[in-house]
Amino acid sequence: xxxxxxxxxxxxxxxxxxxxxxxxxxxxxxxxxxxxxxxxxxxxxxxxxxxxxxxxxxxxxxxxxxxxxxxxxxxxxxxxxxxxxxxxxxxxxxxxxxxxxxxxxxxxxxxxxxxxxxxxxxxxxxxxxxxxxxxxxxxxxxxxxxxxxxxxxxxxxxxxxxxxxxxxxxxxxxxxxxxxxxxxxxxxxxxxxxxxxxxxxxxxxxxxxxxxxxxxxxxxxxxxxxxxxxxxxxxxxxxxxxxxxxxxxxxxxxxxxxxxxxxxxxxxxxxxxxxxxxxxxxxxxxxxxxx
Amino acid sequence: xxxxxxxxxxxxxxxxxxxxxxxxxxxxxxxxxxxxxxxxxxxxxxxxxxxxxxxxxxxxxxxxxxxxxxxxxxxxxxxxxxxxxxxxxxxxxxxxxxxxxxxxxxxxxxxxxxxxxxxxxxxxxxxxxxxxxxxxxxxxxxxxxxxxxxxxxxxxxxxxxxxxxxxxxxxxxxxxxxxxxxxxxxxxxxxxxxxxxxxxxxxxxxxxxxxxxxxxxxxxxxxxxxxxxxxxxxxxxxxxxxxxxxxxxxxxxxxxxxxxxxxxxxxxxxxxxxxxxxxxxxxxxxxxxxxxxxxxxxxxxxxxxxxxxxx
Numbered sequence: 001x002x003x004x005x006x007x008x009x010x011x012x013x014x015x016x017x018x019x020x021x022x023x024x025x026x027x028x029x030x031x032x033x034x035x036x037x038x039x040x041x042x043x044x045x046x047x048x049x050x051x052x053x054x055x056x057x058x059x060x061x062x063x064x065x066x067x068x069x070x071x072x073x074x075x076x077x078x079x080x081x082x083x084x085x086x087x088x089x090x091x092x093x094x095x096x097x098x099x100x101x102x103x104x105x106x107x108x109x110x111x112x113x114x115x116x117x118x119x120x121x122x123x124x125x126x127x128x129x130x131x132x133x134x135x136x137x138x139x140x141x142x143x144x145x146x147x148x149x150x151x152x153x154x155x156x157x158x159x160x161x162x163x164x165x166x167x168x169x170x171x172x173x174x175x176x177x178x179x180x181x182x183x184x185x186x187x188x189x190x191x192x193x194x195x196x197x198x199x200x201x202x203x204x205x206x207x208x209x210x211x212x213x214x215x216x217x218x219x220x221x222x223x224x225x226x227x228x229x230x231x232x233x234x235x236x237x238x239x240x241x242x243x244x245x246x247x248x249x250x251x252x253x254x255x256x257x258x259x260x261x262x263x264x265x266x267x268x269x270x271x272x273x274x275x276x277x278x279x280x281x282x283x284x285x286x287x288x289x290x291x
Numbered sequence: 292x293x294x295x296x297x298x299x300x301x302x303x304x305x306x307x308x309x310x311x312x313x314x315x316x317x318x319x320x321x322x323x324x325x326x327x328x329x330x331x332x333x334x335x336x337x338x339x340x341x342x343x344x345x346x347x348x349x350x351x352x353x354x355x356x357x358x359x360x361x362x363x364x365x366x367x368x369x370x371x372x373x374x375x376x377x378x379x380x381x382x383x384x385x386x387x388x389x390x391x392x393x394x395x396x397x398x399x400x401x402x403x404x405x406x407x408x409x410x411x412x413x414x415x416x417x418x419x420x421x422x423x424x425x426x427x428x429x430x431x432x433x434x435x436x437x438x439x440x441x442x443x444x445x446x447x448x449x450x451x452x453x454x455x456x457x458x459x460x461x462x463x464x465x466x467x468x469x470x471x472x473x474x475x476x477x478x479x480x481x482x483x484x485x486x487x488x489x490x491x492x493x494x495x496x497x498x499x500x501x502x503x504x505x506x507x508x509x510x511x512x513x514x515x516x517x518x519x520x521x522x523x524x525x526x527x528x529x530x531x532x533x534x535x536x537x538x539x540x541x542x543x544x545x546x547x548x549x550x551x552x553x554x555x556x557x558x559x560x561x562x563x564x565x566x567x568x569x570x571x572x573x574x575x576x577x578x579x580x581x582x583x584x585x586x587x588x589x590x591x592x593x594x595x596x597x598x599x600x601x602x
Contacts, residue, residue, distance in 0.1 A: 071359055075357065117385070118386055118387075119386070119387050126353060126354075126357065126382060126386050126388075127381055127382070127386040128381070129381065130377050130381055132346070133350060133377075133378065133381055133382055135350075136346060136347040136349075136350025136351055136353075136354070136378070136382075137350045137353045137354040137357070137382055138354060139347065139350065139351050139354055140317075140350060140351035140352060140354020140355040140356075140358070140362075141354040141355070141357050141358050142354070143339055143351065143354070143355060143358075144315075144354060144355045144357070144358025144359065144360050145358055147315070147337065147358075147360070148358065148359070148360075150358075154354075166346075167344075167346035167347060167350065170341070170342070170344035170346060170347040171344075171347045171350065171351075173342070173344075174341050174342070174344070174347060174351070
């Protein structure tokens with residue numbers, strides 16, 4: 001669906017893919033510092049989602065941090081609300097609130113709660129935390145846009161373990177029933193949930209087949225490949241007349257070697273020494289890459 | 292003459308939808324039981340039937356509100372409030388979305404279908420949630436006005452609409468206000484506080500009591516949250532005794548809400564008429580109301596008991 005407007009009204013819309021890639025490393029560093037400062041957070045899932053969020057907010061979403069409630073804005077629903085750290089870091093860098101405020105993450109009376117609160121944080125569309133809430137709400141948004149013949153789009157990011165919640169499949173059936181091609185689901189397919197690998201818990205594969213069977217247009221991408229993210233997220237719907245499911249294959253803890261693909265880093269907080277190592281690694285990786 | 296308040300709900304919603312483009316309805320295969328057939332006929336594209344999927348029912352309502360619409364999310368109260376309680380809490384109340392939750396056929400109206408279909412816990416569940424208004428209208432006039440008030444009110448609200456026949460207890464001059472009790476009868480010896488289908492039974496009980504020399508004040512406490520503290524304190528101070536009556540468990544419902552105010556602000560003896568802490572046996576609503584003492588006789592008896600013990 002073409003909104004007839006520039007793809008984003010973000011102040012940083014001019015960033016190249018290489019600049020976005022570097023930015024995502026900086027956002028990871030800021031996020032880890034924030035979690036370290038708070039002494040609490042969801043480290044692994046924040047890092048797996050960061051590239052997706054970076055591309056969404058700096059390339060894809062038509063949102064205006066100076067007018068966060070603009071009725072014509074694209075809607076983004078962070079269904080994996082426990083990864084509020086990644087969301088807040090991104091929102092602050094887009095300009096929805098001052099970056100300095102990130103230091104208050106989960107501190108007493110901070111508006112940056114462990115799970116996002118739309119009544120307090122500009123840019124948050126719905127309060128999430130319990131899993132399986134985002135897609136049904138996003139469904140309602142997409143139905144509302146279509147009923148009012150409005151061109152804005154709805155994007156929702158879920159975890160993969162989260163898809164074990166039945167509410168997602170209720171909403172998936174409904175989205176297909178209505179042929180909602182203004183709705184895009186991105187699955188952060190990092191293959192881990194809180195306690196174990198998804199495959200050792202309740203496996204979701206064949207996930208693409210499931211969404212196809214539910215009537216969705218499905219695309220699978222490397223969720224850390226900026227070319228792929230920009231190209232697939234930037235060209236929705238994948239098929240006219242169908243909702244789009246983008247399965248983004250990611251790594252939990254992506255960017256820090258000792259956190260990657262480790263279920264233990266789901267909500268572990270880095271020690272002083274681990275933070276230092278992580279920042280060193282992230283900085284090296286950021287600077288090593290030649291576009 | 293007895294009325295089904297669902298009819299008053301449906302005709303008011305249809306009238307509102309003609310007046311305002313932003314009114315939409317969301318149902319869970321509940322178009323017939325919510326009396327939304329007329330709405331569907333007049334506004335087919337503004338009725339979203341999500342199928343048998345209560346979590347998505349409420350989530351969709353929150354999303355439609357985010358899109359600037361005013362959704363009336365209508366479902367049997369037992370399924371709406373129990374199956375989707377977390378959506379009501381997170382997507383509607385905590386997110387402060389402009390969603391109107393309509394709990395249909397509440398209480399024990401489904402009779403012999405049994406406790407799975409009874410909704411005698413909804414006051415307790417919902418009034419524990421912050422930022423959620425909870426209203427149980429007593430008759431068609433109050434239902435009509437409550438539906439309009441819900442549409443005008445910006446924020447989360449739950450209306451509990453019964454399918455059981457009720458007589459009119461309010462005249463056309465009545466003006467419903469969220470959070471305000473209505474005085475159905477003045478009296479100084481005891482106050483009977485009820486709502487929903489029990490309001491007219493409280494009035495009947497007052498008639499009976501008058502014949503026995505007790506003048507009962509009758510308050511229709513349609514709004515359970517936020518409750519009308521002022522009316523409760525006045526009743527306690529001016530009549531010295533309170534009997535509550537509700538089509539709900541006595542654990543956490545209207546009686547509890549009244550008692551919370553009474554014990555803290557103006558302690559007086561109370562009795563609570565309602566469903567005791569047990570699942571209902573098999574039976575039609577009339578049988579179950581008798582079985583649990585949800586009757587005007589029992590309300591009057593409790594008032595007399597208070598008058599006797601606390602003379």
